[in-house]
Amino acid sequence: MKLSKVLWQTFKENPSDAEIPSHQLTMRAGLIHKAGSGLYNYMPFFLRSLRKVEKIVREELDNIGCQEIQMTVITPGELWQESGRWEKMGDLMLRFKDKNKKDLCISPTNEEAVVDIFRSSVKSYKDLPLALYQINTKFRDEIRPRFGLLRGREFLMKDAYSFHKDKKSLDDFYDNIYKAYQNIISRIGLKYIVVEADGGAMASSDAKTHEFQVLAKNGEDTIIHCEKSGYAANIEKAKSKRSQKVERQTSELKEEVETPGKSTIDSVCAFLNIAESTSLKCLLYKYISNNKDQFLMVVTLGDDTVNEIKLGTIIKGDHLRMANDQEIETLGLIKGYIGPQGLSEEIKILFDSEISIKNAYVVGANKRDFHILNLVPERDCKKYFQADIRLALSSDVSIEGFPIEITKGIEVGHIFQLGDKYTKSLKVNVLGEDGKNFIPTMGCYGIGVTRMIAAAIEQSHDEKGIIWPVSIAPFQIYLVSIIKDEKYLKDAEDLYDKLISGGLEVLFDDRPKLGPGHKFKDAELLGIPLRVTFGERDFIENGTIEISVRRTGEQRKVKLDSVLSECQALYSSLK
RNA sequence: CGGACUGUGGCGCAGUAGUAGCGCGCUUGCUUGGGGUGCAAGAGGUCGCAGGUUCAAUUCCUGUCAGUCCGACCA
Numbered sequence: 001m002k003l004s005k006v007l008w009q010t011f012k013e014n015p016s017d018a019e020i021p022s023h024q025l026t027m028r029a030g031l032i033h034k035a036g037s038g039l040y041n042y043m044p045f046f047l048r049s050l051r052k053v054e055k056i057v058r059e060e061l062d063n064i065g066c067q068e069i070q071m072t073v074i075t076p077g078e079l080w081q082e083s084g085r086w087e088k089m090g091d092l093m094l095r096f097k098d099k100n101k102k103d104l105c106i107s108p109t110n111e112e113a114v115v116d117i118f119r120s121s122v123k124s125y126k127d128l129p130l131a132l133y134q135i136n137t138k139f140r141d142e143i144r145p146r147f148g149l150l151r152g153r154e155f156l157m158k159d160a161y162s163f164h165k166d167k168k169s170l171d172d173f174y175d176n177i178y179k180a181y182q183n184i185i186s187r188i189g190l191k192y193i194v195v196e197a198d199g200g201a202m203a204s205s206d207a208k209t210h211e212f213q214v215l216a217k218n219g220e221d222t223i224i225h226c227e228k229s230g231y232a233a234n235i236e237k238a239k240s241k242r243s244q245k246v247e248r249q250t251s252e253l254k255e256e257v258e259t260p261g262k263s264t265i266d267s268v269c270a271f272l273n274i275a276e277s278t279s280l281k282c283l284l285y286k287y288i289s290n291n292k293d294q295f296l297m298v299v300t301l302g303d304d305t306v307n308e309i310k311l312g313t314i315i316k317g318d319h320l321r322m323a324n325d326q327e328i329e330t331l332g333l334i335k336g337y338i339g340p341q342g343l344s345e346e347i348k349i350l351f352d353s354e355i356s357i358k359n360a361y362v363v364g365a366n367k368r369d370f371h372i373l374n375l376v377p378e379r380d381c382k383k384y385f386q387a388d389i390r391l392a393l394s395s396d397v398s399i400e401g402f403p404i405e406i407t408k409g410i411e412v413g414h415i416f417q418l419g420d421k422y423t424k425s426l427k428v429n430v431l432g433e434d435g436k437n438f439i440p441t442m443g444c445y446g447i448g449v450t451r452m453i454a455a456a457i458e459q460s461h462d463e464k465g466i467i468w469p470v471s472i473a474p475f476q477i478y479l480v481s482i483i484k485d486e487k488y489l490k491d492a493e494d495l496y497d498k499l500i501s502g503g504l505e506v507l508f509d510d511r512p513k514l515g516p517g518h519k520f521k522d523a524e525l526l527g528i529p530l531r532v533t534f535g536e537r538d539f540i541e542n543g544t545i546e547i548s549v550r551r552t553g554e555q556r557k558v559k560l561d562s563v564l565s566e567c568q569a570l571y572s573s574l575k
Numbered sequence: 576c577g578g579a580c581u582g583u584g585g586c587g588c589a590g591u592a593g594u595a596g597c598g599c600g601c602u603u604g605c606u607u608g609g610g611g612u613g614c615a616a617g618a619g620g621u622c623g624c625a626g627g628u629u630c631a632a633u634u635c636c637u638g639u640c641a642g643u644c645c646g647a648c649c650a
Contacts, residue, residue, distance in 0.1 A: 012599060012611075013587045017643055037642070098647095143576095146643090261649065283649060298649095305649060322648055337649045364650085486609055517610030524610095535609060546609090
């Protein structure tokens with residue numbers, strides 16, 4: 001491709017709304033064009049990378065027997081009403097009506113649609129297992145789109161769905177797709193880690209599910225990883241324990257102490273000169289269960305933090321949130337001085353499992369400006385239960401007691417065992433071998449294709465620009481001509497043709513009247529793996545052409561004749 | 576949903592009560608030709624939108640829309 005004929009513009013300055021490298025570089029290198037909040041047009045070079053990612057994804061999925069289909073981007077609302085997600089999706093789903101006032105939405109995901117295909121075309125167990133996938137546009141009206149392609153509203157996603165007669169079949173397929181995902185990310189050439197995750201809105205929270213996290217410091221997800229035990233999980237559900245336990249046994253009865261104006265953990269502990277881990281943080285939550293408001297006092301060690309996702313999976317209810325000031329007051333509690341003792345029957349108590357219920361702790365006295373010195377949960381509280389609801393800390397150790405580290409990741413893939421969540425709600429029946437109907441079990445598997453590219457750039461760039469992994473670079477060679485005397489133009493053209501006929505993908509910077517510096521800067525910004533420089537100086541003096549490697553900066557000068565073979569060799573060495 | 580900030584040429588920004596500039600980019604000519612070359616001449620904006628105040632508003636006020644950032648109650 002000749003640059004003189006391509007629509008391409010680069011920018012020296014970052015757009016004001018781009019904060020992280022992948023967003024800045026995709027914009028500056030002219031790969032994408034902003035259409036609106038969280039909406040991006042894909043420009044020619046970007047599209048080439050996108051196609052390469054798609055190709056790798058297709059090959060790996062086809063390889064494990066998935067069949068590619070394409071579903072509609074717009075799906076009828078009634079399908080979502082049937083599954084019950086019309087309400088649950090909330091504002092995330094963009095809805096509208098057609099001229100007949102029928103509800104429609106732009107697919108944020110396609111479980112309903114694929115199940116609809118399945119139930120109308122599959123009748124017998126003989127068709128199972130079945131795995132379908134598509135690479136298609138999704139729209140999610142995110143609360144806060146940001147970071148360019150990392151959290152856009154419209155994006156390209158590969159979504160796959162599998163149907164099985166039993167758990168065993170689902171497990172087998174799950175293993176296959178797990179490996180296919182590993183292959184995909186490895187082939188693209190990114191560093192990643194597979195973590196246990198929470199099912200979230202797609203599945204029930206106890207579903208088996210893994211996230212594929214590309215490691216990058218600007219990732220939006222926090223993951224904990226224990227090298228020694230191999231345990232890795234999203235912090236949403238990560239189990240870990242404190243490296244040390246503070247024991248504070250006492251036989252003393254609880255004792256009130258005046259703590260005027262000390263309404264926060266740190267001020268109380270500083271005032272009483274005790275460690276924060278010997279105090280308890282008591283938070284009041286509200287949720288709805290059986291159409292009734294429920295209140296739950298959630299208690300962690302003073303320096304721990306409640307993990308609301310873990311909490312949400314423990315309570316059997318919806319609309320979990322912290323109680324507001326008014327609700328706290330109505331229940332007779334005083335903000336800043338809350339304690340788990342002497343509560344009314346309607347408030348249940350949940351202690352985090354790091355709390356030793358035989359230990360003595362400092363808690364609020366449920367009385368303004370007073371705390372209690374020696375509250376022993378087991379002795380002084382009624383109606384309590386215990387569960388792991390704390391957020392993992394980097395100072396924690398794994399359950400086995402090994403050190404852990406906390407890193408940031410970009411979720412590029414997520415696989416779920418859905419069970420019968422959708423096949424049941426959408427009333428799918430398949431005739432079994434025994435002549436009886438059964439409800440098939442299901443899995444779903446997503447890869448953010450556009451996000452994958454952003455993640456690649458996030459992981460692979462330097463101060464000059466993008467450094468494409470060779471697998472998905474828009475081109476393999478960036479051929480620059482630095483020629484004043486027109487009689488050498490032909491030689492550069494010939495080299496271009498020769499590289500192409502040698503099977504290489506070449507972007508030829510043949511833009512006239514542009515200085516070498518300008519071209520080099522553009523080449524570095526765009527980040528094509530190899531740059532071939534046809535310059536008069538070297539060519540006339542020594543008959544040589546310069547080849548440089550974007551990632552390492554390595555340069556070598558070779559004779560015109562051997563440019564092709566040298567490029568081919570260098571290129572394969574980069575793979 | 577709450578808070579803050581910002582809307583001025585394609586991008587990044589300045590500025591002013593008397594209808595606008597700078598840098599980058601773009602066009603043309605000359606120049607330069609191994610690290611965004613220099614010079615000159617141009618094109619391009621009803622200063623987000625709607626009201627109000629005023630002789631006069633891009634500037635002040637009000638509303639509205641949009642964008643960006645932060646937060647979403649850790650007692």
